[in-house]
Amino acid sequence: MPIRSRKAMNLLPATGVNSTATDMAKWLRFQLGDGMWDGKRLISAAAMQEMHEPQMILATTPQMRAGRGVDFFAAYALGWQVMDFQGHPMLWHSGGADGMPSYMAILPREKIGVCVMVNTWGAPTLHGAIAARILDTLLGTKNPRDWSAEALQGHQRNVARGMEERAAEEKARIAGTKPSRPLENYAGTYEELHGAMVIRHDHGKLTLQFAGSDTAELQHWHYDTFRVRWTDRVYEPYDTFATFALDSRGTPKAFEMRLNRDLIVAKRQ
Numbered sequence: 670m671p672i673r674s675r676k677a678m679n680l681l682p683a684t685g686v687n688s689t690a691t692d693m694a695k696w697l698r699f700q701l702g703d704g705m706w707d708g709k710r711l712i713s714a715a716a717m718q719e720m721h722e723p724q725m726i727l728a729t730t731p732q733m734r735a736g737r738g739v740d741f742f743a744a745y746a747l748g749w750q751v752m753d754f755q756g757h758p759m760l761w762h763s764g765g766a767d768g769m770p771s772y773m774a775i776l777p778r779e780k781i782g783v784c785v786m787v788n789t790w791g792a793p794t795l796h797g798a799i800a801a802r803i804l805d806t807l808l809g810t811k812n813p814r815d816w817s818a819e820a821l822q823g824h825q826r827n828v829a830r831g832m833e834e835r836a837a838e839e840k841a842r843i844a845g846t847k848p849s850r851p852l853e854n855y856a857g858t859y860e861e862l863h864g865a866m867v868i869r870h871d872h873g874k875l876t877l878q879f880a881g882s883d884t885a886e887l888q889h890w891h892y893d894t895f896r897v898r899w900t901d902r903v904y905e906p907y908d909t910f911a912t913f914a915l916d917s918r919g920t921p922k923a924f925e926m927r928l929n930r931d932l933i934v935a936k937r938q
Contacts, residue, residue, distance in 0.1 A: 704717040721777065723746055724747060727743040738755050738814070749761065754774070757808065759804075769788050770795075779807075779808070793827075798817045799817075847889070848892070849893050850920075852870050854921060857921070861936070884901075893912060893921075894912040896909075912926070
């Protein structure tokens with residue numbers, strides 16, 4: 670969904686565009702309009718400028734520069750990543766919820782905005798590759814890179830790495846063990862920064878409700894470690910392990926699990 674020039678800001682057709690895409694498109698238009706909407710100023714020019722200015726410099730490696738087409742620097746603004754694309758100043762951000770990655774970017778100097786939405790986590794970097802190809806087209810880049818092929822190669826490497834990690838987990842699993850306590854003893858409410866982690870015991874099985882939302886089955890792995898298998902399989906890439914710690918009386922007092930890059934430690938209440 671490319672948007673180009675001030676004139677185009679009020680001309681994007683809504684036909685066939687769902688409500689989420691329409692909200693995101695309006696946001697891009699607003700950002701390109703320097704805080705103006707329908708001829709009215711909603712945010713001051715000074716506030717818009719501060720929103721778009723670098724607030725925290727990000728370290729950039731040669732690999733990062735080459736991979737993203739960055740010639741100069743990268744930073745974080747207020748709700749935006751700030752860097753350049755092929756030498757053109759660019760603001761961008763990505764997100765992904767419930768298996769729906771999205772990517773938006775604006776080139777303020779050229780008055781270009783791009784929004785890409787994908788409905789699968791099976792291609793986790795495809796949205797960025799599509800956006801880069803669109804930007805290359807609108808900028809008239811000569812001999813553009815094959816962003817899609819590069820994304821595919823990266824995805825294949827990640828898949829292979831995941832298979833290796835799972836094989837290593839299976840190899841390290843200790844057979845013939847059982848939990849230290851009966852399963853019902855692990856049930857209870859455990860608190861963590863995300864909120865209450867509620868573990869329930871029902872018909873010989875343990876389930877986890879994560880901070881009042883997503884649920885998972887806790888499948889015994891070995892000793893007091895359980896595999897966390899999310900009920901909604903869109904979150905399959907985030908299946909993980911939960912390991913319980915017991916107090917001096919043998920009562921489970923806490924558990925920890927790694928979720929993506931975060932280590933979660935939840936203490937029993």
